[in-house]
Amino acid sequence: MAEGGTRGLRERNSDIHILTGTLNKLEASGWYWASVSRHEAAALLRGKEEGTFLVRDSADPGHLFSLSLQTARGVLSARIVYTEHGTFRLDSIGRPCDSPHFDCVVKLLDFYMRESSGGTTKHRWVEPCGSPFPLKVSRPLICKVCDLKHLCRRTIHAHTQKGQVDDLFLPEALKTYLKAYPYRH
Template identity: 40%
Template sequence: MTCQPYESPDAVETNTGGAAAASRRTASDESRLSLAMKELKSAGWYWGNLSANEAKEILRDAAEGTFLVRDSSQSNYLFTISAVTSAGPTNLRIEYDQGKFKLDSVLLVRPRLKQFDSVVHLVDHYFRMSLVSHKTPPSTPSSSTVPLLLTRPAYAAITPLQHLCRVTINRHTRRVRDLPLPNRLKDYVADYAYHV
């Protein structure tokens, strides 16, 4: 037989407050994930429920740096980046923790990895880094590492010309509001302010 400890009304309120805070976090996570998913779907290089083998087949003849994002086949991750490296196709899981996305990595590197509000923001960051590193002469990597480049998105379908135009505009300026465009077009370009 077990005995339940007596809880004062203050303790009950604290526990209820804890449940309310957890509920707010869950609602916040749902909202954040919903926005991230909407943004990801508009990117054009999100393939949804695709297996690692299917991704490998899609990327089989693609150039180094070609990538796509798909749902992760592992239940404790939401998404995976499949990319072509100099050693062939590889997969990188994307973690979601406390409202932020980051690449999965070994424990020693994990604290140094940047965190992002969305998957598109994460991919955009590594895309821009890849473009810079792709232009500079390669350093001599260690035999155990393969440089990751994300330079060419593999689109899941024919991408609308309007979307490709706003990506191009965003690659060339951050001052979208100063462009001689109608406000409706400025809003459309600013709605997806990424380079990829």
Template identity: 35%
Template structure:
């Protein structure tokens, strides 16, 4: 039996650390690159729009209108700009350990959901907002009941209607409608090329 000395068999700890760090960086870069690819297909990602420019776009829009843009703060990648009952507001998206989530106060952070992609994050809050709006408007008897006032003088953030940077194609709008209608695209009697197009953006917003 041959024995190797620990010097020759063990990779130095600093080297192992740097290899792990390199893998994490590669993973982060590929995850962020995939997020940007997905965002580029949405039509409501505005890229390097400033906060003031976003405010001007949203200022006359109804509550719940939103867009997504690059964050102007170095520690964040993206920001959601949305119209609330108190006017336009901005909410940063945090990226940490391979996941995206909304930035918020420290006490709320553990409760916030985390997502593999930015579009999935936006989709979640859009569906949540639309469900909330439907339930509020189904009270019957004419006017919908008012939403309960959020605590501490804050405003409720709704995200229901995206602002498109350019008019989306009819194909893209159809793709969203089909994905809303079924989660079984592969079972549809369609050519494989069309199925690939539908699954290339399998979101509802």
């Protein structure tokens, strides 16, 4: 097989690994609403606290996922872009170079939730008209109850600092399970 063909196969395998891992983590999160439409998402979020969000499948065939978010200006939706480098970023955050990139959608949302928990955020949501305003992502809208072991895993992460799992007095198998989903939401 030619070098270009081998490289292309490696890249496709890498994409499959990234996308499969992301989908597994989204499904475990309890706040991935899958095939809910933009209008259904807006109805679900209407009246919720500012910063409440859900992730759903994108109606745009060029994108996999969308974020629907209750803001001070109402419910807005943004595509989650999967880049050629195997990372995800929000489509409506200033210029693409200003938007942080992550290897997983759950990691992307975890970043914005942590950033929003401080009360201020340096990232701005840019409306189609070009008007920017602060991006506040604070609370997922749950669509299903997760199993007990996953809820326990999230609780442990909510009460420990990032990276402290190795310091816990737990069996290695449990530490591995905790590390597989290192997010508090």
